[in-house]
Amino acid sequence: xxxxxxxxxxxxxxxxxxxxxxxxxxxxxxxxxxxxxxxxxxxxxxxxxxxxxxxxxxxxxxxxxxxxxxxxxxxxxxxxxxxxxxxxxxxxxxxxxxxxxxxxxxxxxxx
Amino acid sequence: xxxxxxxxxxxxxxxxxxxxxxxxxxxxxxxxxxxxxxxxxxxxxxxxxxxxxxxxxxxxxxxxxxxxxxxxxxxxxxxxxxxxxxxxxxxxxxxxxxxxxxxxxxxxxxxxxxxxx
Numbered sequence: 001x002x003x004x005x006x007x008x009x010x011x012x013x014x015x016x017x018x019x020x021x022x023x024x025x026x027x028x029x030x031x032x033x034x035x036x037x038x039x040x041x042x043x044x045x046x047x048x049x050x051x052x053x054x055x056x057x058x059x060x061x062x063x064x065x066x067x068x069x070x071x072x073x074x075x076x077x078x079x080x081x082x083x084x085x086x087x088x089x090x091x092x093x094x095x096x097x098x099x100x101x102x103x104x105x106x107x108x109x110x111x
Numbered sequence: 112x113x114x115x116x117x118x119x120x121x122x123x124x125x126x127x128x129x130x131x132x133x134x135x136x137x138x139x140x141x142x143x144x145x146x147x148x149x150x151x152x153x154x155x156x157x158x159x160x161x162x163x164x165x166x167x168x169x170x171x172x173x174x175x176x177x178x179x180x181x182x183x184x185x186x187x188x189x190x191x192x193x194x195x196x197x198x199x200x201x202x203x204x205x206x207x208x209x210x211x212x213x214x215x216x217x218x219x220x221x222x223x224x225x226x227x228x
Contacts, residue, residue, distance in 0.1 A: 033216050033217070035216075041221070042202060042222055043202070043204075043217075043219045044219070045217070088154065090217075098156060099144060099156070099159075099206075099217060100156060101153055101154040101156075103152070104152075104154075
């Protein structure tokens with residue numbers, strides 16, 4: 001069964017600081033997704049990573065994928081309060097279409 | 112509309128009653144997922160539909176849960192004899208596929224918040 005693990009689950013950081021969220025998964029896949037969820041809202045897509053070594057950047061967020069290590073990272077640069085949200089990674093199993101989600105990382109950025 | 116539409120947005124019901132939740136995916140999206148999200152928790156996979164293929168029901172937590180999809184359009188998730196532990200937000204998502212493979216991210220509806228008293 002495909003398992004997706006994120007860490008940390010909770011992250012409190014100061015504005016202006018950098019940090020990385022990690023997403024490990026248990027099976028062969030070269031398709032990984034990052035989503036953002038604001039409190040009381042649904043999920044919106046942030047990044048789609050579709051190959052080994054893929055790197056995507058949007059503003060202060062950068063996501064990368066290492067399919068050999070079965071690891072994706074979401075790096076936050078110079079955090080701002082607006083980035084406070086819960087971030088989920090999700091993996092689409094190579095030989096199936098079960099899109100499985102990690103437990104989410106609840107990020108709080110403090111002034 | 113252009114997005115995934117879910118109804119009702121909120122549903123309060125008494126324990127033991129049946130509820131039906133509806134999802135209208137984005138037109139042309141052949142893949143449709145249902146997830147459950149309990150308060151403060153992650154997403155729990157329930158069921159997946161892909162075109163006219165047999166659905167993947169492996170995530171349904173009990174036989175009180177069932178889902179149907181009419182072709183590549185509307186889906187309904189039915190919970191019979193609701194229990195308090197069924198209280199959660201039920202999220203529907205759709206995606207485009209090429210053959211049997213996803214070609215991109217999921218697009219989520221706003222969810223149906225179910226409260227079982």
